Amino acid sequence: MTEPLHQDFRVPKGKRLRLKTTPTSATGPFADKDEAKLFTAECIKKIQNLQYKLFVEQKQSLLIVLQAPDAAGKDGVIRKVLGRVNPQGSTVHSFKVPTEIERSHDFLWRIHSCAPPAGQISIFNRSHYEDVLVVRVNNLVPKETWQRRYEHINAFEANLADAQTKIIKIYLHISRTEQLQRFKSRLDMPEKHWKLNVSDYSARDQYEDYRKAYEEVFARCNPDHAPWYVIPADNKWFRDCAVASLMLETLQSMNPQLPEPQVEVEEIRKLYDAELAESTQQ
Numbered sequence: 001m002t003e004p005l006h007q008d009f010r011v012p013k014g015k016r017l018r019l020k021t022t023p024t025s026a027t028g029p030f031a032d033k034d035e036a037k038l039f040t041a042e043c044i045k046k047i048q049n050l051q052y053k054l055f056v057e058q059k060q061s062l063l064i065v066l067q068a069p070d071a072a073g074k075d076g077v078i079r080k081v082l083g084r085v086n087p088q089g090s091t092v093h094s095f096k097v098p099t100e101i102e103r104s105h106d107f108l109w110r111i112h113s114c115a116p117p118a119g120q121i122s123i124f125n126r127s128h129y130e131d132v133l134v135v136r137v138n139n140l141v142p143k144e145t146w147q148r149r150y151e152h153i154n155a156f157e158a159n160l161a162d163a164q165t166k167i168i169k170i171y172l173h174i175s176r177t178e179q180l181q182r183f184k185s186r187l188d189m190p191e192k193h194w195k196l197n198v199s200d201y202s203a204r205d206q207y208e209d210y211r212k213a214y215e216e217v218f219a220r221c222n223p224d225h226a227p228w229y230v231i232p233a234d235n236k237w238f239r240d241c242a243v244a245s246l247m248l249e250t251l252q253s254m255n256p257q258l259p260e261p262q263v264e265v266e267e268i269r270k271l272y273d274a275e276l277a278e279s280t281q282q
């Protein structure tokens with residue numbers, strides 16, 4: 001099956017998307033989980049093939065920005081889909097609380113150096129959008145400062161797009177109930193206890209603030225050259241299908257080409273045949 005799953009998930013332009021009424025759950029055209037997993041595996045094979053071409057072509061690059069509330073599955077989707085490519089041609093960059101030196105620069109300083117060079121894929125696990133999300137919700141800088149950042153972000157992304165970087169931005173959308181269930185399930189898994197964080201519980205009060213902050217991002221930073229996709233993520237296997245399909249379609253639209261051979265292949269084949277014949281006679 002090659003149905004383009006992601007088309008429904010593009011945030012429409014010029015219309016304010018309401019996260020509250022946007023579905024967090026979907027099953028798509030799949031009869032069951034096994035069928036969906038097969039679809040994801042098929043997409044990944046095709047992605048790997050296209051990544052090879054992108055890597056060899058050395059002309060364009062791909063930036064995938066991944067944002068999500070806690071426990072929405074960023075790590076899972078990187079492990080199971082986005083990161084399933086040749087590590088020589090792709091890098092995952094995780095953006096944490098800025099260090100002192102990062103904070104002493106403009107907010108895009110640490111981001112720009114992680115943008116993918118020609119032939120490469122960069123996956124941003126969190127991104128420059130934190131500077132209008134967590135920063136806004138927690139009042140880490142004055143409002144006048146974060147308000148100006150939307151324009152800086154748009155200019156930055158336009159600059160990357162001009163330099164042959166294809167950009168897609170993915171938001172994993174989970175319901176509050178699913179998020180709470182995932183937090184709670186961590187209590188029953190000792191190997192996940194390290195993930196427990198008091199701020200997950202205090203962030204409860206900020207749920208609405210984050211929703212508003214994301215909606216503003218979608219409204220103000222969603223041009224065709226750097227579109228947002230809101231992926232229903234309550235259902236992990238559907239989330240993986242949708243992201244795999246989106247990544248595949250993006251690479252297909254980039255249409256990377258292998259360079260033409262610089263030699264006469266048939267001439268070289270004759271030389272090898274002759275040499276092989278000689279070496280087997282010896």
Ligand code: ADP
Nearest residue numbers: 070095096097098125126127130131134135140
């Ligand atoms: P993750 O939740 O992505 O798995 P961590 O648990 O290490 O990784 O959390 C990273 C933290 O860094 C998040 O709380 C995020 O909000 C914070 N962070 C990222 N970028 C910024 C920023 N620019 N300013 C402040 N905090 C940030």
